Structures are given as C-alpha cells and as structure tokens.
Amino acid sequence: MFERLSVMLMKEFLELRRDRWAMFRLIAPLLIQMLVFGYAATFTVHHVATAILDLDQSQASRSLVSHFVATSRFDVVDVAKNQADITRDIEEDKAVIAIVIHAGFARDLENGRSAPLQVIVDGTNSNTALIALGYISQIVAQFSADQASRAFSPRVGTVPPEIGISLQTRPWFNEGLDDRWFFIPGVIGTLTLLQVVSLTAFAIVREREVGTLEQIMVSPIRPFEFILGKTVPFFLIGLGDIALVSTFGILWFHVPFIGSAWVMLLGASLFLLAALGMGLLLSTFSRTQQQAFALNFFFVNPFFILSGFAFPIAAMPKLLQWFTLVNPLRYFLVVIRAVFLKGVGIAVLWPQLAALAVLALAMLTLSVLRFRKSLD
Amino acid sequence: MNARRLFALAYKETLQIWRDPRSLAIALLMPLMQMAMLGYGVSLDIKHVPLCVYDQENSQQSRALVDRFVSSGWFSISRTLGRQAAIRDAMDRGECIAALVIPVDFSRQLATTGSASVQAIFDATDVNTTNIALGYAEGAVAQANAQIAAQWAAAHGIKPSLVGQVDLRPSTWFNETLDSRNFIIPGVVAVILALVGAQLTSLTISREWERGTMEQLISTPVTALEVMLGKLIPYFVIGLVDAGFCLVSAVYWFGVPFRGGIGTLFTTTALFIIVVLGIGYLISVRIRSQLGASQIALLVTMLPTTLLSGYTFPIDQMPAPIQALTLVVYPRYYVTILRAIFLKGSGLTDLWVPLLGLTVYAVAIIWLAARAFRKRLD
Amino acid sequence: MNEGTPAIIAEGLTKRFQSFTAVDRLDLRIDRGEIIGFIGPNGAGKSTTIRMLCGLLRPSAGRASVAGFDVEHEPESVREHIGYMSQKFSLYGDLTVRENLRFFGGIYRVPRQQFAERMRFAVAMAGLQGREDALVRTLAGGWKQRLALGCAILHRPPILFLDEPTSGVEPEARRRFWDLIHDLAAEGVTILVSTHYMDEAEYCNRIALIDRGRLVAMGTPGELRGHRLGGDLFEIACAPLGAAVQLLSGTPGVVEAAIFGDKLHVVLGAGGTSAADLPRLLTAHGIEARLPRPISPNLEDVFVQLVSGKQEERAAP
CATH class of the missing domain: 3.40.1710.10 (abc type-2 transporter like domain)
Known part of the structure; x- marks a missing residue:
C-alpha cells in the first residue's frame, strides 16, 4: 500500500510543481490577507468624529470641552454655532457624537443643581456608539470628580470624591487591551480553514469532472489510499500555511507567543485533519466544480462567522451555539489564542483538542464511506 | 449588438440554469440560510x-x-x-x-x-x-x-452634594435602542449578496471553456458585449430575487426598522447586483480554469467583504492605507447605503457619494469585462 | 466573396507556442466547392491550422484569408462566412436538440421564416426526427456528431471547417457523416476536414498531408498514391510482426517496413535485399514468414513513407 500511496503523492506534488503559479498562489494571498486583515480587524474606538456646541461659554464648559479634546478617543471635527449645525453634522455623517452644553451649565454646577449635558450619538454602528458612550461617561465622571475636589477644599458639607469603592481593573493576558492580539490568531485560523477546505473540495471534484478519477479508480487503489494520497499534500500545505502566517503575526504584528510550539502543532494538525475531512465531505456532495464552489461558500462563511472569530459565541442564540459545536474553527481558535496569549498546555486545552480529534475522525470516516458509495 | 443574438444567449443561459436544479436551489436557498445564521450569529451584545x-x-x-x-x-x-x-x-x-x-x-x-x-x-x-x-x-x-x-452624607449629617453633578443625557439617533442587530443585519444582506453574486457568475465562462462549448461559441459572429449581457441578464433576475428574500427577512423577521423608500432601495440594490455579477463575470473571463476562477472568487469576496466592508469593523478606525484599500471593496458602498436607507431613511440624493462609488465601479467592471473577453484561444 | 477568388488562401502561415512550432510556413490554396482532407498524426498541427483559419488563434507569421477576409484583421467577417465544428464535442449537453439548434440559429441570425425549414433539415440530417426534445448529453456519439454538423451549417456557410469530426464515432455513423459532407459539397460548400482515419482521406477531393507543422504533400488521392515510394511495395505475412519490423528496418535495401493489420508492408529499394530474400532472412532469425506479394500502394503506405522519411532526415542531419 505504501508503494501505491507514494505514487499518488508523487503525482500530486508533480502536478503542484508543474503549475508554476501554484506556490505563488498559495503563499502570496495568504500573506497579503494577513497584512490587510491584521490591520483592518479592530473594534478599538479611537478618533471618534465629534461635534461640540458650547452654548454656555463659561470656564466650566470650556474645561469640559478640554477634557474631550485631551483624549485621542475623540476628534473634534466641528465647533458648532447652533443646534441646527449639530443636527446636520450627525445627519450628514460628519460626526458620530455631538456634545451640547446648554446655557447655564456653570451656574447649575455652582448652585449644586444637576447640570444637564446633552450627548447625541449616531447609533448606526451600535458597537462604536456603546464604547464611545462608555468613554464619555468616564470623561464626565472625571470632570465631575475634578470639579468636586476643587469645590471640596474650600467648602464643607460636600461628599469628598474619594468616598466609595474604587475599581482596580486588571486585564490579564493582554494588558494593553490591544485587540490585534485577539484578531491575529483568529485570522490565522480562518485563512487556513478557507484555503484547506476549498483546495480539498476542488481537488476531487476536478478529478471527477476531468475523468481522471475514473481512471484511477479502475486501478487496484483503495478509496482509503486515494483519499490519503489526496489529503497528505494539503495537510502539509496547511501546516506550512499556519507556520508561515503565525511567524508573520509574531514578527510583524508583535503578537506574543508564550505557549508551547508542540501544543500548537498538535492543535494545528488535528484542526487540519478536520478541515480536510470537511473539504472531502463537501466534494462527495458535488458532481461539478460549480457545485463544489457553491457548497464551499455555503458552509465556509458560516463556519467563519460562527467561530468566535469576532462575535462571541456566548452572544448567539442557543440553537446557533449548538451548531458551533461541529465547527472545527471554533475549537482551534480557542487553542490558538490560548497558546499565543495564555501559554496554557494540554492539561487545560484537552477538551478542545479532543473535540477536534473527534470531528476529524468523524468527517474523514464519513467522507471515505460516502466516497466509496459515490463510486458505485 | 443584436437583439436576436442577445435573446438566444440569455435564453440558453436560462435553460441551463433551469436544468441544474441543484445549483439553482443553492442559489436561492443559500441567502436565506446565511441570513438565518449570520443574522442571529453576528451579535456583539454580550448579555451575561x-x-x-x-x-x-x-x-x-x-x-x-x-x-x-x-x-x-x-x-x-x-x-x-x-x-x-x-x-x-x-x-x-x-x-x-x-x-x-x-x-x-x-x-x-x-x-x-x-x-x-x-x-x-x-x-x-x-x-x-x-x-x-x-x-x-x-x-x-x-x-x-x-x-x-448618600449613606456617608447621611451619617455625617450633611446634605448630599452641594456641588452639582453633571447629568449625562445621551440620546441615540437612528438606532435608538443601540441594538447591534439593526446595525449588522443591513451589512449581512450586503455581504451575502456580494458572495452569492460572485458565486453565480464566476464560473459561467470558465465552465464553457472546460466543456469546449466556448470554442464553438467564439467561432460564431457573437460579440463580447452580447455574451456578457446574455450571461448576466438571467443571473440578474436571480440576484434580485435573492435580494428580495434577504431584505424582506431583514425587515419582517429580524425587525430592523425600515425608514427609507422602496424605490431608493430597489435602485441601489439593482446597481449593486450589477456590480457583484460583473465582478464574478470578470473573474470568469480572465481565468479559464474553474479551479482558478473559484479560488480567486473566494479570495476577492469572502474575507474582504466581511472584514473590509465596514459591516463589522468600522472603516474609520482602520489605518489610513487600509481605509484607502476599502475604496475598492465594493460592498462597503452598499453597506453604507443600506444602513442609511434602513435606519436614517435616506434618499438617493443623500446617498450620492456611495452611489457614485458603485456607479463608477459598475461602469469600470463592465468595461473591463467586455474588453477582457477575447474571441481567441491564445 | 467574389466568384473567382479561392475560398481559402494561406501563405507562410506559422504558429509558434513559446519554443514549439506547431505550424510551420504553411501554404494553401483551396477553391470553392472542394473537399480538402487534412491528414496527419496527432500533434501534426491540423487543429492549430484550422483554428487559425477560423480566427480563433492569431498567426505568429504569414497570412491567411478565408472567404476573401483576412483571418487576423477581419476575424468577425470570417466568422460570418464559416461553420466550425471542433474536435471536442461542443454542443450544450444540458440543452435539448431543439434548444441547441434554436440557440445557434439565434446566434447566426438565421432568418425566422427560414429557421423552421432549416431546423427540420438539420434534424432530418442528423436522423433525430422524434427526438427533438431529448437532452443532447443522452445522445450517442454519431448522432451528437451529426447534430453538431447541423448546428454548424444552420446559417448555410459557404465554408465549413470540421476538426476531426468523426473521432470516436462508429464506422457506420462515420460513413453516413461523409455522405452528408458530400451532399454539402455538391451544393457548393467548401469543406476543410481534418481526420486521422486514412480511409476517410479517400473521400476527399484533395488531401493535404501534414506532419510536424509542415505541409508534406498535397494532391488528389490518385496523385498521392502515385507518389514515388522510393522502391517497390510488397506485402508479406509473418509472425511475430514486431520482431520482423525491427529486423527489416536495419536491413540494407529496405526503404520502409510497417505493420498493416496482420501483415507487413515492405518497400524495397533497388540493389539491396530482393523480395525473394526476405523469407529466408526472416526465418533465419526465427520469424515465420510466407512469400512476399507485390501490391500497389494505398494512401497509408504513402503517408507512412513520407512521414518516416522526414524522420530519418531529421535524425541524421
């Protein structure tokens, strides 16, 4: 069997080498995508376009405005003259946030009344809006505390600002809250899944369409050998992909890699087997390349979106959460992020690794069975 | 261009689509399936x-x-x-x-x-x-x-706060409840249509090359423009049906507020579908093997539309070179347009910037595709 | 197209793919109403030539005109006047007979009032009456082939290019196909047909022998048969054939030895081994042999000789 297998392998690699562009096609898009998506995928909110209308023009109101100007979170794009300007800024997408300080703001503060501060948010992008609102309330809280401490020393009868609980926040594993650290491992897994599944799905359908599959099948080769011969090259390509983009992520984007390379290799191998199984399975369901292509789109996109790549699985409805249980990318993302950022080992990651192994085994077995049947 | 030949081409293409019910079913069901999965799955609202x-x-x-x-x-x-x-x-x-x-x-x-x-x-x-x-x-x-x-103040016998507090009164426009679904679903529609469109047309030409029918076709007096329109017209109809499915489910199933006009929605959607089908067609014309065409189609559609269209990751937060790059990611225009029509009720005149982007795109793609189609084998 | 001008002219027509020269300085002059057979081994450049003449490939050098139009600069005008049937079967398998015909009728803009009659004719020609609504992929090879021809002549082109139209078709169907070609030629259609079946060559008015991109010989079947073989032709029954060919190829005086069915065709030059010596020579090497019999050459003999002659020429420059 090894003889036949090695002949199959030789053929696959020969075909790959003949294709002068193959190596270029395999590697270049991967690196370019890694570069672009590494920069593009971010939820960080910086430089929110902000319009300000200060109708009070007092020391207090100017102080509040300077609090906004001081942070890089907000870019003041328009100092408006009247409410109509503000409305137009928001409606025409010039500003996402508008802050309106009404006349009498300082007087209200002086007199111990609550001073209303109007903030208009373009809620179209709810995530940005939520995070920006969070920043605004922090700034306002800071401003209030500053005002209070200024007021506290000369006066008696106010609550000192330090009264109460102070929350000390410790973001572990990613102290700088750099969300590139979160997305880059995700991009690595996604790119690999995309490439491996589509390569595999097409490889067999193509042989079927061109007619070489029939030719191979009349030879004494067993389906198992054929599938192995088909998948081993893609497995190696996949491992190469992961190594390449991981190195790129570490060297270019400075994502820390504090875990063990062996755990990564184990996780990557199991993940690739599952991805190969998925590609093979898709190929057994398609008779033409057109269908393989459509199925690819049909499955890979949800697998990518519903993997926890960007959208927390916990935020999905229960039904979809169950669906993610058969998604190899879901487990691999946990593994790859944990290895990169947390440095944990098999003792912690065994449930994910076991799930990947089960998925790989199930998909490969199923595709061999289906493949055999599809030949009859 | 000749109407008779165009009709013959479009009719032939329609028959071929009809004869492959498996692909047709995928083309019509895929958007709905994806709507269900992505509509529910793409959420950033962490509740617990x-x-x-x-x-x-x-x-x-x-x-x-x-x-x-x-x-x-x-x-x-x-x-x-x-x-x-x-x-x-x-x-x-x-x-x-x-x-x-x-x-x-x-x-x-x-x-x-x-x-x-x-x-x-x-x-x-x-x-x-x-x-x-x-x-x-x-x-x-x-x-x-x-x-x-308050307890401290009471215990020390002072009136709570002689210094006024700033009373933050946020008001949210367009997406009043800050429900991420209202923001994401229009984006999902755009992304699905971009994917389905490319998938529909990106193999139409390469398939004919591989089956040998293209050689027969180009030995006849058909023109490049006739071939393109003959291929695209049937898929345009499918694309519109798909768009209808997606948009109706966005409004009636996911309950995204729809504040714009149907006419605006139809015009912009039709334009967008022309662009996505044109992209697929261009790929198909340029790359003669189905394998190559599908790889390229996957490459230029799936991740760029998801990551660079602004449907999840805000474009204005990206580094300047990447922002410049998004200008060629055509779904970004439609994402902007759909959100504006749905949530802001914008009309065609409000949307002239993204509309201009899409129009330029459509013209450029059609021009490139018509030029790229060669009635030669070498 | 003016009445007097030849249907097809090629002058120094050349096609190179990178370093490989597929067609090498080919000259052709084909008159209206002729049936020209392109004969040659696989890879000889037959298809490439036809594709250049149809305007599907751009010539690397030389020029050609079809129906009076230059193939490089006026390919669209050429296409208005030709019908083409490619080597690979290329009708739409997922369309029915009627739908394919209607499609090509539309593409060629066959006048509507004539279309019904033309379609009836094409269907009758293909022998597909009553099966107009069958999917084309369900048809057997011969029918497909005749239907493809039907599609290619729907618009009544004055010139028809057929690239190995009968490959993979059973003999009976091939014969019927050639009957159709003769009927078309009788109506004045110029037909250029490539084949690697020697027996089909006999059906052509003139034959162009092509090998390695070059026109080796051109003439009527009769003229070619009369081509000097460089000696006398003998048929000899012997076994095993393979060993005999090997032995004789190295024998002085033997111009050519080739297997024809269960016998050997041997061309003997003057002043070497004589016909009478052959059985002895063969039996001496353990090969069973009967007495040789002088025969008159057929096209295949001429072809084998012309092609192999060139081979030797190249092997020993």
Whole structure:
C-alpha cells in the first residue's frame, strides 16, 4: 500500500510543481490577507468624529470641552454655532457624537443643581456608539470628580470624591487591551480553514469532472489510499500555511507567543485533519466544480462567522451555539489564542483538542464511506 | 449588438440554469440560510458576562456589591472561588471572562475611611468583550458608590452634594435602542449578496471553456458585449430575487426598522447586483480554469467583504492605507447605503457619494469585462 | 466573396507556442466547392491550422484569408462566412436538440421564416426526427456528431471547417457523416476536414498531408498514391510482426517496413535485399514468414513513407 500511496503523492506534488503559479498562489494571498486583515480587524474606538456646541461659554464648559479634546478617543471635527449645525453634522455623517452644553451649565454646577449635558450619538454602528458612550461617561465622571475636589477644599458639607469603592481593573493576558492580539490568531485560523477546505473540495471534484478519477479508480487503489494520497499534500500545505502566517503575526504584528510550539502543532494538525475531512465531505456532495464552489461558500462563511472569530459565541442564540459545536474553527481558535496569549498546555486545552480529534475522525470516516458509495 | 443574438444567449443561459436544479436551489436557498445564521450569529451584545467571584470577606456589604453586579443584568456568576490562584485556572478553562476580587477588609475599610478598593480581573483575550464588560463593571460600581455616598452624607449629617453633578443625557439617533442587530443585519444582506453574486457568475465562462462549448461559441459572429449581457441578464433576475428574500427577512423577521423608500432601495440594490455579477463575470473571463476562477472568487469576496466592508469593523478606525484599500471593496458602498436607507431613511440624493462609488465601479467592471473577453484561444 | 477568388488562401502561415512550432510556413490554396482532407498524426498541427483559419488563434507569421477576409484583421467577417465544428464535442449537453439548434440559429441570425425549414433539415440530417426534445448529453456519439454538423451549417456557410469530426464515432455513423459532407459539397460548400482515419482521406477531393507543422504533400488521392515510394511495395505475412519490423528496418535495401493489420508492408529499394530474400532472412532469425506479394500502394503506405522519411532526415542531419 505504501508503494501505491507514494505514487499518488508523487503525482500530486508533480502536478503542484508543474503549475508554476501554484506556490505563488498559495503563499502570496495568504500573506497579503494577513497584512490587510491584521490591520483592518479592530473594534478599538479611537478618533471618534465629534461635534461640540458650547452654548454656555463659561470656564466650566470650556474645561469640559478640554477634557474631550485631551483624549485621542475623540476628534473634534466641528465647533458648532447652533443646534441646527449639530443636527446636520450627525445627519450628514460628519460626526458620530455631538456634545451640547446648554446655557447655564456653570451656574447649575455652582448652585449644586444637576447640570444637564446633552450627548447625541449616531447609533448606526451600535458597537462604536456603546464604547464611545462608555468613554464619555468616564470623561464626565472625571470632570465631575475634578470639579468636586476643587469645590471640596474650600467648602464643607460636600461628599469628598474619594468616598466609595474604587475599581482596580486588571486585564490579564493582554494588558494593553490591544485587540490585534485577539484578531491575529483568529485570522490565522480562518485563512487556513478557507484555503484547506476549498483546495480539498476542488481537488476531487476536478478529478471527477476531468475523468481522471475514473481512471484511477479502475486501478487496484483503495478509496482509503486515494483519499490519503489526496489529503497528505494539503495537510502539509496547511501546516506550512499556519507556520508561515503565525511567524508573520509574531514578527510583524508583535503578537506574543508564550505557549508551547508542540501544543500548537498538535492543535494545528488535528484542526487540519478536520478541515480536510470537511473539504472531502463537501466534494462527495458535488458532481461539478460549480457545485463544489457553491457548497464551499455555503458552509465556509458560516463556519467563519460562527467561530468566535469576532462575535462571541456566548452572544448567539442557543440553537446557533449548538451548531458551533461541529465547527472545527471554533475549537482551534480557542487553542490558538490560548497558546499565543495564555501559554496554557494540554492539561487545560484537552477538551478542545479532543473535540477536534473527534470531528476529524468523524468527517474523514464519513467522507471515505460516502466516497466509496459515490463510486458505485 | 443584436437583439436576436442577445435573446438566444440569455435564453440558453436560462435553460441551463433551469436544468441544474441543484445549483439553482443553492442559489436561492443559500441567502436565506446565511441570513438565518449570520443574522442571529453576528451579535456583539454580550448579555451575561460569566463572572467568577472571590469574596475574601463574605460580609453583608461585600455580598451587596456582588448583588449589584448580578442585578445589573450584565453579569452572571459562573463560579465562586476560594483562593486567588483559582482565578487563573478558571480563566484558562474559559469558565469566566471576568473575576471580582473583594479584599478581606473591604467593609472595615469602607466603614473607617469611607473608601475601599476591589479588583476586577478580565480575560482580555477578547478585547471587545473586555471593553464592554469593563464598562458594565464600572457602571455597577458607580451605582454602588452613589448609595455609599448618600449613606456617608447621611451619617455625617450633611446634605448630599452641594456641588452639582453633571447629568449625562445621551440620546441615540437612528438606532435608538443601540441594538447591534439593526446595525449588522443591513451589512449581512450586503455581504451575502456580494458572495452569492460572485458565486453565480464566476464560473459561467470558465465552465464553457472546460466543456469546449466556448470554442464553438467564439467561432460564431457573437460579440463580447452580447455574451456578457446574455450571461448576466438571467443571473440578474436571480440576484434580485435573492435580494428580495434577504431584505424582506431583514425587515419582517429580524425587525430592523425600515425608514427609507422602496424605490431608493430597489435602485441601489439593482446597481449593486450589477456590480457583484460583473465582478464574478470578470473573474470568469480572465481565468479559464474553474479551479482558478473559484479560488480567486473566494479570495476577492469572502474575507474582504466581511472584514473590509465596514459591516463589522468600522472603516474609520482602520489605518489610513487600509481605509484607502476599502475604496475598492465594493460592498462597503452598499453597506453604507443600506444602513442609511434602513435606519436614517435616506434618499438617493443623500446617498450620492456611495452611489457614485458603485456607479463608477459598475461602469469600470463592465468595461473591463467586455474588453477582457477575447474571441481567441491564445 | 467574389466568384473567382479561392475560398481559402494561406501563405507562410506559422504558429509558434513559446519554443514549439506547431505550424510551420504553411501554404494553401483551396477553391470553392472542394473537399480538402487534412491528414496527419496527432500533434501534426491540423487543429492549430484550422483554428487559425477560423480566427480563433492569431498567426505568429504569414497570412491567411478565408472567404476573401483576412483571418487576423477581419476575424468577425470570417466568422460570418464559416461553420466550425471542433474536435471536442461542443454542443450544450444540458440543452435539448431543439434548444441547441434554436440557440445557434439565434446566434447566426438565421432568418425566422427560414429557421423552421432549416431546423427540420438539420434534424432530418442528423436522423433525430422524434427526438427533438431529448437532452443532447443522452445522445450517442454519431448522432451528437451529426447534430453538431447541423448546428454548424444552420446559417448555410459557404465554408465549413470540421476538426476531426468523426473521432470516436462508429464506422457506420462515420460513413453516413461523409455522405452528408458530400451532399454539402455538391451544393457548393467548401469543406476543410481534418481526420486521422486514412480511409476517410479517400473521400476527399484533395488531401493535404501534414506532419510536424509542415505541409508534406498535397494532391488528389490518385496523385498521392502515385507518389514515388522510393522502391517497390510488397506485402508479406509473418509472425511475430514486431520482431520482423525491427529486423527489416536495419536491413540494407529496405526503404520502409510497417505493420498493416496482420501483415507487413515492405518497400524495397533497388540493389539491396530482393523480395525473394526476405523469407529466408526472416526465418533465419526465427520469424515465420510466407512469400512476399507485390501490391500497389494505398494512401497509408504513402503517408507512412513520407512521414518516416522526414524522420530519418531529421535524425541524421
């Protein structure tokens, strides 16, 4: 069997080498995508376009405005003259946030009344809006505390600002809250899944369409050998992909890699087997390349979106959460992020690794069975 | 261009689509399936952040603080821990995203000095979730503080606050409830249509090359423009049906507010479909093997439309070179247009910028595709 | 197209793919109403030539005109006047007979009032009456082939290019196909047909022998048969054939030895081994052999000789 297998392998690699562009096609898009998506995928909110209308023009109101100007979170794009300007800024997408300080703001503060501060948010992008609102309330809280401490020393009868609980926040594993650290491992897994599944799905359908599959099948080769011969090259390509983009992520984007390379290799191998199984399975369901292509789109996109790549699985409805249980990318993302950022080992990651192994085994077995049947 | 030939081509293409019910079913069902999955799956609203609590004191006051976290609705306690080291373990295992550590002298400090500090630890692997959870935690603490301040003031016999507080009154426009679904679903529609469109047309030409029918076709007097229109017209109809499915389910199933005009929606959608079909066709013309064409189609559509169209990741937050790059990611225009039509009720004149982008795109693609089609074998 | 001008002219027509020269300085002059057979081994450049003449490939050098139009600069005008049937079967398998015909009728803009009659004719020609609504992929090879021809002549082109139209078709169907070609030629259609079946060559008015991109010989079947073989042709029955060919190829005086069915065709030059010596020579090497019999050459003999002659020429420059 090894003889036949090695002949199959030789053929696959020969075909790959003949294709002068193959190596270029395999590697270049991967690196370019890694570069672009590494920069593009971010939820960080910086430089929110902000319009300000200060109708009070007092020391207090100017102080509040300077609090906004001081942070890089907000870019003041328009100092408006009247409410109509503000409305137009928001409606025409010039500003996402508008802050309106009404006349009498300082007087209200002086007199111990609550001073209303109007903030208009373009809620179209709810995530940005939520995070920006969070920043605004922090700034306002800071401003209030500053005002209070200024007021506290000369006066008696106010609550000192330090009264109460102070929350000390410790973001572990990613102290700088750099969300590139979160997305880059995700991009690595996604790119690999995309490439491996589509390569595999097409490889067999193509042989079927061109007619070489029939030719191979009349030879004494067993389906198992054929599938192995088909998948081993893609497995190696996949491992190469992961190594390449991981190195790129570490060297270019400075994502820390504090875990063990062996755990990564184990996780990557199991993940690739599952991805190969998925590609093979898709190929057994398609008779033409057109269908393989459509199925690819049909499955890979949800697998990518519903993997926890960007959208927390916990935020999905229960039904979809169950669906993610058969998604190899879901487990691999946990593994790859944990290895990169947390440095944990098999003792912690065994449930994910076991799930990947089960998925790989199930998909490969199923595709061999289906493949055999599809030949009859 | 000749109407007779165009009709013959379009009719032939329609028959071929009709004869392949499997592909037709995929073309019509795929958008709905994807709508269901992505519409529900793409959500950033984390409702219950799993929280581990290590309450070293376990006093009435410390429990009150924990209750504040839980009653805010944003946290749910996944575990109560007995030692500091267990936090790391629980986070490694993904049992919690946040951990609240209350020191052993929490209530004593509060009673004597009026202030105390607690620690909130986050698994910051997922930065966005952490940011949101951080906001929630600060909100819960602020609520607790308001009460503590009031108690302190009462205990010291002073009127609460002679210094006025700033009363933050946010008003949210367009997406009043800040429901991420209203923001994401229009984007999902755009992305699905971009994917389906490319999938529909990107193999139409390469398939004919591989089957040999193209050689027969180009030995006849047909023109490049006739071939293109003959191929695209039937798929345009399918694309419109798909768009109809997606948009109707966005409004009636997912309940995204629709404030714009049907005419605006139809015009812009038709334009967008022309662009996506044109892209697929261009790929198909340029690359003669189905394998190559599909690889390129996957490459230029799936990830760029998801990551660079602004449907999840805001374009204005990307570095300038990447922002420039998004100008060629055609779904970004349609994402902007759909959101504006749905949430803001914008009309065609308000949308002239993205419309111009799409129009330029459509013209360029059609021109390129018509030029790229060669009635030659070499 | 003016009455007097030849249907097809090629002058120094050349096609190179990178370093490989597929067609090498080919000259052709084909008159209206002729049936020209392109004969040659696989890879000889037959298809490439036809594709250049149809305007599907751009010539690397030389020029050609079809129906009076230059193939390089006026390919669209050429296409208005030709019908083409490619080597690979290329009708739409997922369309029915009627739908394919209607499609090509539309593409060629066959006048509507004539279309019904033309379609009836094409269907009758293909022998597909009553099966107009069958999917084309369900048809057997011969029918497909005749239908493809039907599609290619729907618009009554004055010139028809058929690239190995009968490959993979059973003999009976091939014969019927050639009957159709003769009927078309009788109506004045110029037909250029490539084949690697020697027997089909006999059906052509003139034959162009092509090998390695070059026109080796051109003439009527009769003229070619009369081509000097460089000696006398003998048929000899012997076994095993393979060993005999090997032995004789190295024997002085033997111009050519080739297997024809269960016998050997041997061309003997003057002043070497004589016909009478052959059986002895063969039996001496353990090969059973009967007496040789002088025969008159057929096209295949001429072809084998012309092609192999060139081979030797190249092997020993």
